[in-house]
Amino acid sequence: MKRIAEPARPRLDIRDLEVVLALAAVGSTVRAAAVLHITQSAVSRGLALAEEKLGLALFERGARGLVPTPAGKRLVSGAPDVLAHWAELEARVRAPVDEPLHVRLTCECYTAYRWLPSTLATLQQSSQKLNVTLAVEHSHGPVAALMAGKLDVALLTTSIVRGPLQERALFADEIVFVLAASHPLASRPHLTPAHLAQYPLIVSSQTPKPEARWFSQAVFGRARPSLEFLRFPLTEAIIDAARAGMGIAVLSEWIAGPYLEGTELVAKRLLGRPIQRPWRIAYRREATEAALRLASVLERAPPRVYPSAPRAEARRLRATSS
Numbered sequence: 241m242k243r244i245a246e247p248a249r250p251r252l253d254i255r256d257l258e259v260v261l262a263l264a265a266v267g268s269t270v271r272a273a274a275v276l277h278i279t280q281s282a283v284s285r286g287l288a289l290a291e292e293k294l295g296l297a298l299f300e301r302g303a304r305g306l307v308p309t310p311a312g313k314r315l316v317s318g319a320p321d322v323l324a325h326w327a328e329l330e331a332r333v334r335a336p337v338d339e340p341l342h343v344r345l346t347c348e349c350y351t352a353y354r355w356l357p358s359t360l361a362t363l364q365q366s367s368q369k370l371n372v373t374l375a376v377e378h379s380h381g382p383v384a385a386l387m388a389g390k391l392d393v394a395l396l397t398t399s400i401v402r403g404p405l406q407e408r409a410l411f412a413d414e415i416v417f418v419l420a421a422s423h424p425l426a427s428r429p430h431l432t433p434a435h436l437a438q439y440p441l442i443v444s445s446q447t448p449k450p451e452a453r454w455f456s457q458a459v460f461g462r463a464r465p466s467l468e469f470l471r472f473p474l475t476e477a478i479i480d481a482a483r484a485g486m487g488i489a490v491l492s493e494w495i496a497g498p499y500l501e502g503t504e505l506v507a508k509r510l511l512g513r514p515i516q517r518p519w520r521i522a523y524r525r526e527a528t529e530a531a532l533r534l535a536s537v538l539e540r541a542p543p544r545v546y547p548s549a550p551r552a553e554a555r556r557l558r559a560t561s562s
Contacts, residue, residue: 251293254326257319259286260298264316267305340369343530346378346385347395350446351475351495356395359538370533380448383522392527393534396520398450406531407522410538415455415515416507418482418489418496425488430511437465440487442478445471455490458515479505492517 262272263283273280291298298312308316347353353376360372378385382394386405401407417431425435436459443452456464470487472478479499482489489496496507509515521538523531 252290254323255286256290256293257315257323259283260290260312260315261319263287263299263306264308264312267307269306340371341530341533342371342373343392343527343534344373344375344390345393345395345534346375346382346391348379348382348399348448349395349397349451350379350444351492352395354475354495370530372534379446386522386524389524391524393521393523393531395538396522397517398448398454399522400450401520401522404525405522406525406528407520408531408535410519410521410535412516412518413492413494414509415458415490415517416493416496416509418479418491418499418505418507419487420483420485421504421506423485423488425508426506428508431488431508432511433460433463433465436488437467440468440470442470442472442481442487442489444475444478445473454517455515459510 258276259272262275263269266272266275269280269283269287272283276283287299294311296311297309298315299306300309301307347356353374356374375385375391378391378394382391382396383399383401383405385391386394395410396407417436419426425431425439428435456467468487470481472481475491475495478489478491479496481487483504493507499505500507521531521535
């Protein structure tokens, strides 16, 4: 078995160093006793004990009092650092433990998993002491999982939150409509609800039902036409179906943006009322501190939202509003 090295065992202790430093500073046992708030005899005994421990003289008497010997000078020069390190160690030991907070997080909308990991990586490099575990399995029922204590925090778009859960607004992204450049509607500056009812809407098969209802209400209001949907599990499949002219893809603009670099696809806004999807952070009361730390990071680093898109990208979107 490997032996553990024993720590160094110095012969002097802190009191020895204090006596030596006081004598070096004032040059006499009388004045050192006043500095240390002890008797002169105690200072003399302390010096004698320190010299006995080391086996050599630390001071010699001169015309102006006690003067450090060469050994005493070396001790005096190094003692302040030793005492400073000792005091720093005590301060660290006595300081309250600042343990990182652990939080279980899910996102109601699967598209959040496209930008959230990089945001969490930034979080780990920040001053926020927060460890986040993604609980993807609760994406389809985040509020129920929060109520059951299976989650601490959820990023929501449409689900309704009731007490005792808490919530806070974060940011909004915009829903745009992506279609092939050869599509009959591609030359129009914007789309109308009637246009959307004429062609299949290409959507994610992972879209939660509450968000589907929210989208229908945001676009058509109370008038709910019969719509045809093409559902795909992957964003790439949705984009490819739109590129092939199979219909109109419904996507967040920051998801659509990277696919608009070429000339095969265009993105349109809805006439008169761009569809802004609000994001919120919901959390259990006992996870308030962790949730607020997370919110402070997410608010400063939202996903790609339309108002902040570069002008060149805005032109690619060909998105206008009246």
